[in-house]
Amino acid sequence: MDERKDSEINPTKYGTTVERKSERELVVTRTFNGPAHIVFDAWTKPELLKRWWAPKSFGVSFLSCEADVRTGGTYRFVFSHASSEQPMSFFGRYVEVTPHSRLVWTNDEGDEGGAVTTVTFEERGGETLVVMHDLYPSKKALDDAIASGSTSGTGEQFEQLDQLVVALGASVGRS
Numbered sequence: 001m002d003e004r005k006d007s008e009i010n011p012t013k014y015g016t017t018v019e020r021k022s023e024r025e026l027v028v029t030r031t032f033n034g035p036a037h038i039v040f041d042a043w044t045k046p047e048l049l050k051r052w053w054a055p056k057s058f059g060v061s062f063l064s065c066e067a068d069v070r071t072g073g074t075y076r077f078v079f080s081h082a083s084s085e086q087p088m089s090f091f092g093r094y095v096e097v098t099p100h101s102r103l104v105w106t107n108d109e110g111d112e113g114g115a116v117t118t119v120t121f122e123e124r125g126g127e128t129l130v131v132m133h134d135l136y137p138s139k140k141a142l143d144d145a146i147a148s149g150s151t152s153g154t155g156e157q158f159e160q161l162d163q164l165v166v167a168l169g170a171s172v173g174r175s
Helices: 003-009 036-044 139-148 154-174
Strands: 017-020 025-032 060-067 074-081 084-098 102-106 116-124 127-135
Touching: 025 139, 025 154, 036 102, 036 116, 036 127, 036 154, 127 154
Parallel strands: none
Antiparallel strands: 017 025, 025 127, 060 074, 074 084, 084 102, 102 116, 116 127
């Protein structure tokens, strides 16, 4: 979880903070250079999700990205990686969707049930504070996620998101 490494690759005035808040909770915060509606769209539209969700350095590619972003809707992301013959699938359901301010979803691919992720979006003077809160079913589940490296790409992932948000904001400004 060394986010310093990620920020050295892509220096930015916006840093990503990753903190373990308890035995079962991981909280990631970052301010994005754009309004909440653009940041929210990037989290909820499959064509935008595909442009930032997978950290480039991980070497994974989207095979498919399905997201029915509404309360009770489902999502399924399928990735390929050169080191794996089988695709990797991530899926779950949306528990709560409040446009431009809050998303809550399950991560159902784990054996014991995965984390529940809550993301809030708070606009502040044209920028958006995003807080992503993962609540794991057990201490072991969070320990395993950290050990596997699945939580290590958040800084790079959020840098990619910020670049997309800036590009989307610039394109909106030109139209």
